[in-house]
Amino acid sequence: xxxxxxxDVLPLLPYRRPAQSTPTYYKPPSPSCGCGKGxxxxxxxxxxxxxCGGAPHDxxxxxxxxxxxxxxQHGTIVEETENLFFAGKETMTSLLTWATxxxxxxxxxxxxxxxxxxxxxxxxxxxxxxxxTKLKTVGMIVNETLRLYPPAVAMIxxxxxxxxxxxxxxxxxxxTEFNPARFADEGQEGEPGAAFMPFGGGARxxxxxxxxxxxxxxxxxxxxxxxxxxxxPAYVHAPRVLMILHPxxxxxxxxxxxx
Numbered sequence: 225x226x227x228x229x230x231x232d233v234l235p236l237l238p239y240r241r242p243a244q245s246t247p248t249y250y251k252p253p254s255p256s257c258g259c260g261k262g263x264x265x266x267x268x269x270x271x272x273x274x275x276c277g278g279a280p281h282d283x284x285x286x287x288x289x290x291x292x293x294x295x296x297q298h299g300t301i302v303e304e305t306e307n308l309f310f311a312g313k314e315t316m317t318s319l320l321t322w323a324t325x326x327x328x329x330x331x332x333x334x335x336x337x338x339x340x341x342x343x344x345x346x347x348x349x350x351x352x353x354x355x356x357t358k359l360k361t362v363g364m365i366v367n368e369t370l371r372l373y374p375p376a377v378a379m380i381x382x383x384x385x386x387x388x389x390x391x392x393x394x395x396x397x398x399x400t401e402f403n404p405a406r407f408a409d410e411g412q413e414g415e416p417g418a419a420f421m422p423f424g425g426g427a428r429x430x431x432x433x434x435x436x437x438x439x440x441x442x443x444x445x446x447x448x449x450x451x452x453x454x455x456x457p458a459y460v461h462a463p464r465v466l467m468i469l470h471p472x473x474x475x476x477x478x479x480x481x482x483x
């Protein structure tokens with residue numbers, strides 16, 4: 225059994241700053257299918273050829289090609305790319321870290337979720353996006369993690385006027401408890417629309433929420449198949465907001481490989 229930070233084990237790409245601060249434009253291929261003759265590097269030329277004039281299959285080349293075509297400035301490309309990186313990588317790291325910690329703190333839910341993954345996919349085959357809808361318990365754990373430890377916690381709600389709650393019951397007695405079962409009946413009619421909104425709401429809700437939920441469920445399912453999780457005695461529970469909610473003193477978790 226070894227002690228790791230969740231980010232050392234979870235299937236995430238490491239953060240690396242680009243070697244150059246000034247991006248390079250792509251020159252879009254001509255309609256006559258030049259297949260990237262204007263591209264300056266072998267990687268770019270190979271990328272253009274993949275779809276005979278289409279952009280390579282990752283975000284940055286597509287963004288460069290698009291913005292060059294419309295005459296956008298360097299700063300716009302950098303800002304958009306940084307936004308995609310921050311919104312897509314840092315928030316997912318936070319979610320998976322807290323989900324790993326929560327599972328290590330609550331072995332009964334960890335065992336229950338692992339049994340579900342084994343039933344859905346077996347012990348030897350890794351789950352894929354096609355199994356997401358069958359991972360109900362894993363989904364409940366992801367949602368409860370988002371409720372307790374949302375990566376973005378700066379959504380401030382303020383009543384515009386005094387509100388009288390006449391005789392109703394305001395839930396909250398067990399709000400600090402980790403209980404994924406509260407999401408067992410998710411989607412039932414009558415559930416308040418704003419009762420749970422970790423990705424925001426309305427027209428400006430996070431456009432990547434479906435992808436994020438899919439990634440989180442697949443990643444947790446893979447970890448559950450491969451490892452038993454236990455908290456290290458050195459762990460100190462101290463959530464701290466520094467743009468993104470993160471464990472102030474780290475999240476040392478013991479990962480015991482499963483045969």
